Amino acid sequence: MKALKIPEATVQRLSIYSRFLERLDKKGVITVSSGEIARGVGVSPAQVRKDLAYFGEFGTRGVGYNVKDLIHYILKILGLTKSWPVVLVGAGNLGTALTAYKGFADRGFKIVGVFDNDLLKIGKRIQDLEVMPLEKIPAVVAEHDVKIGIIAVPIGAVQNIASILVDAGVEALLTFGPVVLDVPEHVVVRNVDLAVKLEILTFNLVFRDLQSVL
Amino acid sequence: MKALKIPEATVQRLSIYSRFLERLDKKGVITVSSGEIARGVGVSPAQVRKDLAYFGEFGTRGVGYNVKDLIHYILKILGLTKSWPVVLVGAGNLGTALTAYKGFADRGFKIVGVFDNDLLKIGKRIQDLEVMPLEKIPAVVAEHDVKIGIIAVPIGAVQNIASILVDAGVEALLTFGPVVLDVPEHVVVRNVDLAVKLEILTFNLVFRDLQSVL
DNA sequence: GACTGTGAAGCCATTCACAGCT
């Protein structure tokens, strides 16, 4: 065997490469070099080659990579050659925005159920989905063999929802806001924290000014 | 001088520490050790100490850190001892969700203007803000001395909005989706890509299964 | 000549382990 540990940064970049390549493909571009990809997404050419080398030899020396083929290989690596059903818990502002988010559908993610515990929201329609009570989670997860859950509920409720999803069979969770989840080891969790992102901006703004004084 | 290069990961964690500490403070906790912080946010104690050590000596040996003081120091480091005015461009689903997002207000970010180029959206009220046309960006940015812009528009329009914001005087941008911005060097840009996050999940799901076969 | 694939080098972040303080 060969594949061992893949840096998370590599996985992130593969996702980005593949979307850049799809744009090239739409423009009719047939072949691309690591340097062109690098410029297109803002990394170094060596980085592009290294990232791809973790998974095989996809290029031709002296020529570059075939765009269509490379797209296919990367999607295969990322597990995106099939559509993934997703459940979303939380039908507030964020949940509503995520349900409508085209970026998910474009990449084969299909939201098959939206849930909330708020009686005022249950029954409401978001896109073409009816918001369901939490009790329906197990049935929907089982019916569609859902592996991925998105949790967009107030911070105090996140752990509880995570447990419900995991018990129902979900194996990967995307959460928002500052939470540390207690879930079984086999469950993959990633978090998006928008306040952190803004605070990286403010840090850089003030730190830059601070340094210019030294 | 001493401070030189701070890892971005450190900045992220400081933001997370500070919110954990605020929860402790609300509970009335006076003193905390690096080990307790570490357990609370899911990192190693040494990491916590190292992160703080970049910026000074905030603890007492044998005792730990004073919660209130440490919160204050971290907020100072992150530039959060003042409120930051923010403009948001894009009044679609995501923009609307972001405008209502409590996590921003809680940390002192105040959205002072929401803009869109869609005539159907202009004039609409989101929270207590009226959606304004793009032409108003320079005036609002100047009036409130806005340094931070959030761009939540379709991917094709992002670069154009970024340029407008930068021309108006904004120095830090938060964008969504797969874009590489062309902006002056002094402008700080960070990106949130939700599809990438989901694809990290799928990668891990399929890669785990793949590895178990080897 | 052009560009990939890759071992080696370099760089950066995290962890270790212990001296120093309370």
Add this chain to the structure above:
DNA sequence: AGCTGTGAATGGCTTCACAGTC
């Protein structure tokens, strides 16, 4: 005894540089 602060060691990711191929 307990816990911080930190130099040293480790581990991991990125860049370099070049051999290999078209």
